[in-house]
Amino acid sequence: MFEIPRLKFEGVSKVFPGVRALSDVSFAIGAGEAHGLLGENGAGKSTLLRILSGVYRPTAGHIAIDGKPVAFANPVAARQAGIAMIHQELQQVARLSVAQNMFLGQPLTRSGIFVASREQERRAAEALAAIDPNIDPAVPIGTLKVAQRQIVEIARALLNRAKVVAMDEPTSSLTPAEFERLAEVIAGLARDGVAVVYVSHKLDEVFGICRRATIMRDGVVVDSVDLADLPEKAVVAMMVGRELAQEKHRSHKSGDVRLTARSLSSATKVRDVSFDLHRGELLGIAGLVGSGRTELLRLLAGADRLSSGAIEIDGRSVRLSSPRDAIAAGIGLVPEERKREGIVPLRSIISNMALSSMKVFAPRVLIDNRRLRRVAAEKMQRVNLRPFLLDRPIRLFSGGNQQKAIIGRWLAAGTRILLFDEPTRGIDVGAKAEIYHLIEELAAEGHSVIVVSSELPEVIRLADRVLVMREGTVAAELEGTDLNEHAIAAHAIPQSKRQPGQADAGRASA
Amino acid sequence: MSDISQAITGRPGAAFVSRFSMRDAGTLIGLVVILGFFGALVPGFFAERNLINILQQSSINACLALGMTLVIISGGIDLSVGPTAALSAVISASMLMAGAPIPLAIAAGLAIGLAGGLVNGILVAHVGLQPFIVTLGTLSTYRALALIYTGGNPVLGLPADFRAVFNGSLLGLPLSVVIVAMVALVAWIILKKTPFGEYLLAVGGNEEAAYIAGVPIARTKIAAYMISGLLAALAAQILIGRLGAAEPILGNLWELDAIAAAAIGGASLMGGKGSVIGTILGAVVLGSMRNGLTLMNVQSFYQLLATGLIILAAMLIDRVTRGRG
């Protein structure tokens, strides 16, 4: 108890114009400790870590490393003081190679002038090997999938011998198998005396990795707790300030087929996908990363073009040559990459929400502002936007709240078929429960919903029926008692790789 | 739930006022500083007559800059406004000289503006070329067309009836000022109150997200360029009404003034951001500067110097009062 903690936050506060993101945050982490940082969306976790890594400066309070107070003027100062950080949003330059990205800002050089590309690539490969040896450090990072790019972020944090490694949702795109390897890496870091701050909305991960955790709510520390002493439910209660009711799945599926996919194929990945989607049905889609789920949703949303096949809605064939067509047909997509495909950062919550339903809000020429504000308030209340500031630019909201605004967009547009791509990626337990609830409510109201998710419990919890995709095709359709994690995993692995007893070791969730 | 009900009823007025001031106060302060400067040094600068002169002299640039603002908001740029105006001017003028009815000649001129904008828009939106380069190319092309069409000669001696259309005055203000004020009002309404305005801001702010949200990207961009072309053509009509002649070399370097006005007014050339009020203020800043320097009889080299420095100063004031971004 009297030993000097490796990392200590002392009375850290951060005020943004109009928002108090952190108030008087104090807690400490010892050397060799992996420490969880938990809280709902907007609790202030990322803000705290951004202060730690020198991106923001605190409004009040300070940080101490090994008992010495430090103040970082910029990210380089933090890095030099031994802080490594994995940011929640991918911070990468698409046109640079993996290795260049990993060494960005601290390149290895030959004779102090030229970049030592080979050496960088060799060391990058070393760092990557711990989690995914298949990533080629020489390719432009923009050609990688999100999951791989996240792994690169992790590997970058391992390059330097850091005293503190802060991880802000490092696994939001990763599979459980990849998480397992990350857990080993973290254990290794802890053995070397590194303090690890671990932020994740996946509580099981935090419980698996960390002995202790600090729980935050609305910018203040609720408590620092020993996880071994607490059941998950209690932690959740501390995070959200109330008990979350565990709900069970109920189906609202009715007889009528609303959407029929006939042999859909895309130019790139999707091959010959057929299924029916009923009124009030919740259809889950599971599969490995890269199995074509996102592409399938983009086809249904009109964002990509079909190379063959047909889509029918209410029995009538529709041509979806743009998202506009799809929206007119009652289809809306909540995309996977929120920052890139979801939000218009400078615009307000209202504008972002109203974007797809301009016809509704502007029946003639001008936007009916009163009606717009009324509807926006109603929808945002329903999705429980926090803080409830409808005119604030959406970029100032946390990821979870941005997601809520996008969902609100489709509610406002009166969409009948909702496509969710990883709807709870980067979203906290509280909001997750709210979003599950919302999705089920939508189904109960007669909406048809497709949910793509890499979290199998999520698919199983939500879906009436699950399509398992493998290499662009539907490998299986699971329903009722057949619908379980093991079955999904078994069907998701490509045939050639499947060996007896190995199903769980694949890249599918289990 | 007080915050919710407040959000519902809102204080839309208050929100708008505060949004106005954040964005446009900087430009307004810049304008006030410049006006104060010249007012102190130039006797008669604040004479009503001179203020009207300033407005009139700013009106053409303001007209172009409004179109430019919409294009810039959509994430583009339109370098071809000057040549578009020239083409519109010489075609209207030669129709008038051939005895065409005035409304027809004006309509044809405006249609040329729309057509020029349409070509720019299609090359940007459908072909996917960079706006800067597209309009750099059409800058030369349209200018060449105007020169070829007229053989390089100005069209002189436009009928008095036509000139009267743009040369009258209303409530003591020159008609050109009134017309541009109306254009500004329409542009403001478009940007703040119509779906198209939302679309412009969304397309410029995040094209990918706008696409997924069902915004008609191509149509929005094309419309922005067409409005820019239309307003360039309108500026051309006002100008030839004033000068009584249409030249194929009219509108040289207009694009730079228009971009400067929009930027001084807070438009971001990265797209997604811009303001009608700011642009108008920006155009008046530039107009007052020209007017004041002429009245002070500043030698031409020093006028050039002052132009450069004032553009920089206006941006600095703007930057300081508005904060980063």
Next chain:
Amino acid sequence: MSDISQAITGRPGAAFVSRFSMRDAGTLIGLVVILGFFGALVPGFFAERNLINILQQSSINACLALGMTLVIISGGIDLSVGPTAALSAVISASMLMAGAPIPLAIAAGLAIGLAGGLVNGILVAHVGLQPFIVTLGTLSTYRALALIYTGGNPVLGLPADFRAVFNGSLLGLPLSVVIVAMVALVAWIILKKTPFGEYLLAVGGNEEAAYIAGVPIARTKIAAYMISGLLAALAAQILIGRLGAAEPILGNLWELDAIAAAAIGGASLMGGKGSVIGTILGAVVLGSMRNGLTLMNVQSFYQLLATGLIILAAMLIDRVTRGRG
């Protein structure tokens, strides 16, 4: 999992080669088409003498365009290259006329270029103003300074020794071409092989990520503008060496040609993208076009038309061969 892991690992070598050709092949094809076109129509177009002419005539634009490319990659733009060149030219020239040693005069001229770039860079990087507007302001300011410094008069009769520095030839190529080729080589090395090159791409490609990674954002941007100023000054030295005189109005509209060359060569004005080889090819495309049109004795209005259309055509070819983006 074979296809997945293949997608993951890729074929890195192939990827790089294909990126080279993907990027620059379009420009190369554009060049070949234009050369073929003029070669077929103009007798003597492919004469060695004429090809050297084309290179020499492209060299000044290429020199500027290289600096412009670095600035554009960093997410900026430099409209002030022409006036920077003029200022550099008149200062070197007046020093020479005052009897200063040649290396000193050249060094002073180059230093002026660096200083002009430094001012641009500071206003962009530290003050946070938009590059377009900053350099639009300094475009006027630097030009005015050059005019004021010389009273508007050209500096005539530069010493033969000075002119010899830039007018010789090496291996049958004019020295100016050799100098610019060397500049291009250095620029290529900078962009491909040094941390600074990476920083440029990072700052222009994703400034936030670059900041978080510890890239010195401000220093990188300032350096880009300083290089652009330096190369403008170098172009000015080459030019006054050729002309034997320095004028304060030298370098008019250079910025547009330089931007056109960079853009034809594949630089994106949104930043983060650009190629030295592409830019050089772009400058030669523009140079061959000018040369070919002149040799065909095309009337100037039609030359202007051709300029516009060829810029658009080059971008189209580029677009078609390279795919979107």
Next chain:
Amino acid sequence: TDLAPLNSDTEKDRIEWSQLDAKFGAFPKLPEGTKAGAVSKTLTNEYWRSLGEGYKTFGGKIGVPVVYQAAQSEGDQLGQLTIAEGLVTQGYNVLLVSPQTDSNLQPIMEQAKAANVPVINVNDAVIPQAEHYVGNVQRDNGVRVAKWFIKNRPEGGKVAVVEGQAGVYAAVQRTEGFKATIGESGKFQVVASVPGNWDRQTSYDAATNILQQHPDLIGFYANNDGMALGIVEAVKAAGLQGKVAVFGTDGISDAYASIRAGELTGTVDSFPVLTGEVALEAALRLVAGQKLPRVVATPQALITKDNADRYSGPDARKALLEDAAAGQ
């Protein structure tokens, strides 16, 4: 070379255009296949098109093909150089150049010398090393207008100048000539001398501002006709027509029309068609081996409503010859 830098306005080695025949005899016979190349500033100004017309007329008369090119815009200095280099490469026997600036065509002088092709600098910017210059005295433009004011407004008053592009030779010289001459009289005040950038709209705005500040202004002098016509409109809009005299420069056809309509007070015509004819004649005399003085001066005249008819139309040449004979 040992030539002193040319000052076309003061060069002693000069001849009036009207004396060519008298001093050098009738037009000589030319070598077979002679062809002439010409490059001017821009075709966007009628002045330069008329000059080209003069080249073509004379060339047509004596059967010499003339290629006439121009830069894409005024100020496209390197573009003009490219064109001129192209003409040298293509082997024309003589070059007539009207450079954008004093130095942008400098390299041509050396290349042409190497190829043994004479180069004639025709008007406007003056290449210091030019061995041959045909054109008028730029400064004289402003002088003539100033003299008109001194003669016709003996009581004096306020006048203003609207200048061409900052730093351009012709603009500087014309303005200088006007200011110096009118200043000598002591009765006039130049209350404003501001840039019009060769642009009608800019000049209109500048004139409006000047008139508003000085409603008692008696006259404007503009460095070219396009600007002057813009000023005329500003004067009309200010309701001062008839009270403010407006002068332009160049003598383009629109200026004549406006003078006849009683709007523009006058212009200094430098007779571009005639200048073109004289320039090509001088050039071809060089090709034929004659040794001409370094400067061949071409005429100009102040045109007002009274004499507009005399200087336009088919008899202009005759009128100018008469003027020359009268020693004007």
